[in-house]
Amino acid sequence: MTDVVITGRGVVTSLGEGADPFFDALLDRRSGLVDGVGPCSDFDPEVAMTPKEARRADRFGQLAVAAAEQAWREAAPEGLDPERGGVVVGTGVGGLDTMERNTLAFLQEGERAVSPMFVPMMMPNAAAGLIAMRHGLQGPGWSIASACATGNHAIGEAKRMIERGEADLVVAGGTEAALTGVCLAAFKRMGATSRVGISRPFDAQRDGFVMGEGAAILVLESAEHAKARGAKVYGRVAGYGASNDAFHITMPHEDGRGAIKAMTLALRDAGAQPGDVGYVNAHGTSTPFNDKIETQAIKDVFGGNGGAPPVSSTKSAIGHLLGAAGAVEAVISLCAIDRGLLPPTLNLEEPDPECDLDYVPDGPREAPGLNAVLSNSFGFGGQNATLVLTGA
């Protein structure tokens, strides 16, 4: 089986840009959440794009291009055969801001008020297209939409693309810019977001997620390709597992069957045993259902409380980035392995008897020798994706 390594990392979140500064902020226990949302307030799209390019892209595309630029510079894949370079970049909801603005203009002023850029800005595959154009990637390219599991699915499917021999290098990840009026209202109406605007995964008082925005992009390569060009390797996408709950359009199955399946398949794909995993980056949304069911599922996979490694939810610091979440958490997982440090779960003050694992509430915590991380993402629609990331 082809070994798939990571040679570039890029991230934009409410806690800043760049993998290492972002991870430092997590270790400092900083929060990017303000007034119940996690916006990328300092993000300037014109750093990575020309003014015209930025104007012609929705914010989810801008964030993705900026993150991809970081990852591409880190990977520096000079000499890549363009036809052997692919892109798999997904989003949970696509260009919602563009959708809302143009819908309003259409209803108020009619057809002529609709921008000719509406479709190319709003379409979910826009980010993948922009990245392919910028870096001249002429191999396979597409977008994934599996709600909050998108980022992990994108990285996992990119791994498969390389394993199938369709590409030597794939730019993969997720992006989201859904802090729009309609989207915030919709999640609020569902009861999915926190009424008090606090992300406190696994805490007894948790009452929903806090929405953030951002993007994370990785450059994946076959180990052979990376080695041949002497690229620095940041880690490996060792395992990928995907499943469906096939149960309810928003609620996870109460037995966690989809989550268990995704984790089990990812471990099997990695050729790893549960005991090999030193840290779990949880989906950990801070919703009552997810955190309870994910806890149970982790215990099921790892053989109870005693078998489960430390678990934390970095959504406590940056909120839930929906389609970007898994990709951001992959970057975090790689940094955790590289530094031997586990990021904390913030705001976990009142234990919930049904969430009884070690969630690193007092972190960061040293984890010398950490070499394998399991990272979960579970999406609306019942779609689940788990990655196992290992060290270089």
Add this chain to the structure above:
Amino acid sequence: MTEKTIPTEDQVLARVREELVAIKVPGAETAELGTQWAELDVDSLDLVELVKALEDEYGIQIHDDELKPIKGVGDAVALTIRLAEAQKA
């Protein structure tokens, strides 16, 4: 502009520049009558926005078939003036 006055070449040129600047076309500020779209990297999607701006400004209608031979700033200015004149007549 709803009244049917004929704009001058300079006026239309200024309006074309203004719209191209608004849609962030590099080099739009110094575009002249002889500047071609290819020089400005203006594509069909930019032209849709330019056409709407000119239609709104001068109360004209620019049909797709009239747009095809328009290769640059001078063509757009001339077409706008011709349509404004036709409208007045």
